[in-house]
Amino acid sequence: MLTTSDILKKVKELEIKSKRLTRHLFTGEYHSAFKGRGMSFKEVREYHAGDDIRFIDWNVSARFNATFSKLFEEERELTVILLVDVSASSLFGTVHARKKDLVTEIGAVLSFSAISNNDKVGAILFSEGIELYVPPKKGRDHGLFIVRELLTLEGKKKGTNLTQALKFLNNTTRQKCIVFLLSDFLDPDFADALRVAGKKYDVVGIKVYDPMDMNLPDVGLLDVEDAESGAITTIDTSDFLVRKSHHDAFFQHTEWTKQVFNKAGCDLLHISTKEDYVKVLQKFFIGRA
Template identity: 45%
Template sequence: MIPREMLRKIRAIQIRTSHKVDELLAGNWHSAFKGRGIEFEEVRPYQIGDDVRAIDWNVTARSGEPFIKLFREERELAVHLLVDLSGSLNFGTTTQTKRELVAELGALLSMSAIRNDDRVGLTLFTDAIEKSIPARKGSRHVLRLIRELLYCQPVGTGTNLQGALEHLNRVSKRRTVVFLISDFQDSGYERSLKVASRKHDIIPVIVADPCEHEMPNVGLVRLRDEETGETITLDTASRKNREKYSRRYFKHADARDQLFRRLRLTPIHLETGRDIVDPLHQYFHARERRS
């Protein structure tokens, strides 16, 4: 039984995002992904004009005659939200934290998938897998996903992208559209991401807060790392400290973005306190044009 107060909050985020779902679907949700998922259907003898790349060499070798594979497009998408709930997601200096932004984004993507009659699943992770919900359809299912996005109390505080991606590869046997939602404050996940991107359609979604790349001048502040518990006192009035802080952020961001380019992954960048529909629109339209 869901407590009444929790139900009100779930309904509130559902109402808040419902009109955004219409905008997102109007932005060609399905056409952005069409042709990405295909299933083998049968083989037939090769005919002049067929694509030689579709030849089934195993059947051809056994029969002594060329055969090609036929595929059919999957009309139903399998969508999975792979969501980071590590301690750093509790940070926020605008009207919302990164965790709240992630919850709104997850609700929007889940409702869009369900409205389009697609199945959607959810995995929440920190330095361990906190919760894994298989892909299903239906409004009750999407309410459960929103509830977990809003109220899951993770045991871990760190970030293990490698473990999350390896879990995805184990549990998702068929090709899936995966929204990997994180602030990507981690390293050592390159190989796992490479393997996952070969098997699945990975869409990195980078969530950030404006003060993460540009520290404001507010004098002496005490900062605590939500993932490690380490605390430091920093003089933000020092221009040198602010520049060092920004350089460190952009160095990490540049290494991350170079990895995405090598793997031919196009990320979506979102910031707290800003609209999330427009960046998604732009991504889907650009993806549709590439297709």
């Protein structure tokens, strides 16, 4: 159990790490990936050093024998919502971190990326029900509050109900916003709710998994407990067919989740607890720019 001083120390560490990543890696990419959407043309002006060369107006430049750039007006401030699964399966982890620890770090980075761009950020933490709702606001203190809740809150209920979380989002958030949905998606029936949310919001799913979710070690008989249902089963991990069945089930679920997001018109990232999430997020941001 974390003490108050442990919590404060960890929150400070996450703030420092998140701000460093935001400053050196994500500010430009976040800005291009999200704030550049829906920009409207404002005017043409003479090119200044540092202007984006993609916006040079070659026709005007040729006519006046000088270089001119197009200027665009950005969208108003954005709202970012973190929709975070805190069900019992998030507490599983066998390598560098639990799924919850990885989700907390990613949530911290996304929060401070939004705040550094003067955007609002809010959070909905859910399991079978809504565990916590933090309305969107600006500012460092608000970002720290969200990070502290991500770090310390554990779901009162063990299961996962993505449909209820998405419906709650729809009922509480009227304006268009960017929604980062962080979960292992151990819910067999959320396709309809995601399709509705995908029409209203810019939804980005982040599927977090542990290597053992994919591959079982060959260690003989194991008693395994389903973290969400509590069911206990004995399996023989030395049996190749048992390991293959586990492996195949993981990829079937992964493929199904991809199809659900594709049909809803939403993006989906996959990040392992042993993976460098910074590279995955940066590649995604750049790809959307």
